[in-house]
């Protein structure tokens with residue numbers, strides 16, 4: 001097992017790629033804490049884990065709130081008995097346009113995509129130093145590597161997460177803590193519609209998805225498990241000399 005005896009936190013863990021990550025980390029031998037705003041979904045996830053013989057720690061928190069972001073990491077590390085791995089996965093699509101910008105929506109997007117990642121890492125490093133090593137993985141997007149046709153603020157935020165990754169990789173290297181970021185393409189999760197279907201018109205959502213997929217050499221969406229497997233590799237000792245990397249999981253989208 002690739003994460004045997006590792007202590008891991010996953011944020012935004014109750015759906016989509018985060019949920020796939022929790023299940024994969026558990027299968028690979030980690031002790032896992034799942035943090036999410038959705039208490040009901042966390043309870044369901046805990047039940048599924050228990051049925052498979054795993055004791056999953058679950059913590060409900062609104063990660064757009066700095067106090068809750070910080071305290072949930074510390075609560076999770078205390079429940080786990082330390083911390084080796086953080087997958088800081090929280091994020092939202094944010095506003096679609098830039099004209100008459102909705103500043104409240106803008107602030108929410110920055111809070112969850114960028115501020116939460118910085119705060120999570122800032123708490124996690126304290127626990128990882130005590131263990132003598134660690135691995136932090138953020139979630140950006142293809143929109144953190146190239147501009148987005150649907151989501152300019154999201155793209156700006158995810159570029160910031162890539163910058164945070166490359167900076168913290170250097171800052172934390174002397175602590176033996178690696179920092180990387182996974183950059184999925186449009187993924188087959190509930191969030192997908194937040195990018196392609198902002199108008200609420202399903203026909204437009206389908207057309208937007210088709211437009212985007214036309215630029216994906218492999219011609220399909222990213223599966224949640226594919227992103228989770230990339231994170232597993234970055235988080236595990238298999239990637240022991242890999243830090244500061246923004247890894248696309250995008251079927252070749254950014255290779256063009």
Ligand SMILES: NC(=O)c1ccc[n+]([C@@H]2O[C@H](COP(=O)([O-])OP(=O)(O)OC[C@H]3O[C@@H](n4cnc5c(N)ncnc54)[C@H](O)[C@@H]3O)[C@@H](O)[C@H]2O)c1
Nearest residue numbers: 012014015016017037038062063090091141186187189191
């Ligand atoms: N779905 C995509 O197409 C796609 C592509 C690239 C990157 N991403 C990134 O992946 C991450 C999540 O995507 P997903 O597809 O797994 O999403 P998802 O919609 O399947 O799950 C998102 C999870 O985040 C939780 N959440 C929402 N707001 C929260 C808050 N304020 N505090 C705590 N938890 C909160 C939700 O309850 C949910 O469990 C985000 O960082 C997103 O930017 C998504």
